[in-house]
Amino acid sequence: MARASAPAVELEVAGRTVRISSPTKVYFADRGLTKLDVVQYFLSVGDGILRALKDRPTTLERWPGGFFEGATLSTRADHRGDAFYSKRVPQGAPDFVESVAITFPSGRPADEVCPTELAVVAWAANLGTLRFHPWPVTSADVDHPDQLRIDLDPQPGTDFSDAASVAPRLREVLQEFGMDGHPKTSGGRGLHVYVPIEPNATFVQARRAVIALGRELERRMPEAVTTSWWKEERGERIFVDFNQMARDRTMASAYSVRPNSRATVSAPLTWDEVPLVGPEDFDVLSMPARFAEVGDLHAGLDGPRYDIAPLLELSERDERDRGLGDLPYPPEYPKMPGEPKRVQPSRDTDRHREAPGDVERADH
Structure with missing residues (x-):
C-alpha cells in the first residue's frame, strides 16, 4: 500500500x-x-x-x-x-x-x-x-538588457579552480573599460560574473560586447581561455560562453539550487573569495547562515550602471583590424545577419577557402 x-x-x-x-x-x-x-x-x-x-x-x-x-x-x-x-x-x-x-x-x-x-x-x-x-532585462523594457552576464565555463580537463584563476584577469579587463562585475558560483564547476549596464543596447549588441570581452581575455591568456563555439577547438581551457547573452538564453540565478546529490547553490562572492572557495562550500544547509552573516553580495547590481559603448568599439576594432566578426549562434536560433556558418570545423569542407574577414558584416 x-x-x-x-x-x-x-x-x-x-x-x-x-x-x-x-x-x-x-x-x-x-x-x-x-x-x-x-x-x-x-x-x-x-x-x-x-x-x-x-x-x-x-x-x-x-x-x-x-x-x-x-x-x-x-x-x-x-x-x-x-x-x-x-x-x-x-x-x-x-x-x-x-x-x-x-x-x-x-x-x-x-x-x-x-x-x-x-x-x-x-x-x-x-x-x-x-x-x-x-532574463537580463526587466519588465519595463524586455528588449534591452540591463546586465552583461559572463559565463566562465570549464571544459573537460578543467574545473572551478581554473575558472577562478581566470577571474582576476577578467576583472582587470572590465576595469580598464571603466566597469566592474559581481561574481558568483554557478552551483557547479563554473563561475558567473554579472555587470550592471545601461539598458540602451540590444541583445545583439550585448552579446557582441561579451564576445569582445572574451576575445580580449583570450589574447591575454591564450593557454587558459577560449571563445571557440566548437567543442573540438576548445581544448582544456575555460570557455567564455558568449551565447549566454543571446535572447532567451539564461543563467541560473544567484541562490538557485543545483539538482545534484549535495544540493549546492549558486552563491554570490566577493572578488577576494573567488580563489579561496569551491562550489561545494555552498549548499541548501550552509547558505542560510552565510546569508545571515554577509547579506546579499549582489546588492551592488542595483548600483551604478555602465555604458557598453567602449566594448562595442573594441568589437568594431576586432573586426576592422583583426578580421574577427560575429560568432555562431546556438543551432535552434534563426540565422542571424552577419553570422558565420554553423558548421563544425572538422566537417566544413570549404573552410580553407573562407578567410575570417570574408563574412559580410551587418550593422546592428
Whole structure:
C-alpha cells in the first residue's frame, strides 16, 4: 500500500498565504531534505533571491519529483526527462503571480512569470522549481538588457579552480573599460560574473560586447581561455560562453539550487573569495547562515550602471583590424545577419577557402 503523503501546510510569506503540498516529499535524499526544506531555504535568502528575480521574465526549472540518482532534465529533442523548463505561466497560478510578455528568437510570444514579491518564489518552489532563470532585462523594457552576464565555463580537463584563476584577469579587463562585475558560483564547476549596464543596447549588441570581452581575455591568456563555439577547438581551457547573452538564453540565478546529490547553490562572492572557495562550500544547509552573516553580495547590481559603448568599439576594432566578426549562434536560433556558418570545423569542407574577414558584416 502506498504511504499517504503528509497534509499540505500553509506559510505566511510577506502578507501572502502560500500553500505547500506534500511538504515531507523527499527532494534530496542524500541530504535528508524535503520539499518544505527547500521552500524554507528560499525564504531564508529571501532578499537575495527576490533581488535576483524581481521584475524579470523568469523561466522556472521544475523538478517535481526532487533530485534523485539518474534523474534527467527534458530537452528540446527529448521530452521524457524527470524535470522540465516552464517558460509560460502555469495554469492555476494565483492572482499575485504576475507575468510579462516576451518574444523568443523564433518570433513566438509568451507570457512568462515575472516575480514581484517573495510569495511568488515560494509558490514556484512548491511546484518543484529548484533553479530560477531570469532574463537580463526587466519588465519595463524586455528588449534591452540591463546586465552583461559572463559565463566562465570549464571544459573537460578543467574545473572551478581554473575558472577562478581566470577571474582576476577578467576583472582587470572590465576595469580598464571603466566597469566592474559581481561574481558568483554557478552551483557547479563554473563561475558567473554579472555587470550592471545601461539598458540602451540590444541583445545583439550585448552579446557582441561579451564576445569582445572574451576575445580580449583570450589574447591575454591564450593557454587558459577560449571563445571557440566548437567543442573540438576548445581544448582544456575555460570557455567564455558568449551565447549566454543571446535572447532567451539564461543563467541560473544567484541562490538557485543545483539538482545534484549535495544540493549546492549558486552563491554570490566577493572578488577576494573567488580563489579561496569551491562550489561545494555552498549548499541548501550552509547558505542560510552565510546569508545571515554577509547579506546579499549582489546588492551592488542595483548600483551604478555602465555604458557598453567602449566594448562595442573594441568589437568594431576586432573586426576592422583583426578580421574577427560575429560568432555562431546556438543551432535552434534563426540565422542571424552577419553570422558565420554553423558548421563544425572538422566537417566544413570549404573552410580553407573562407578567410575570417570574408563574412559580410551587418550593422546592428
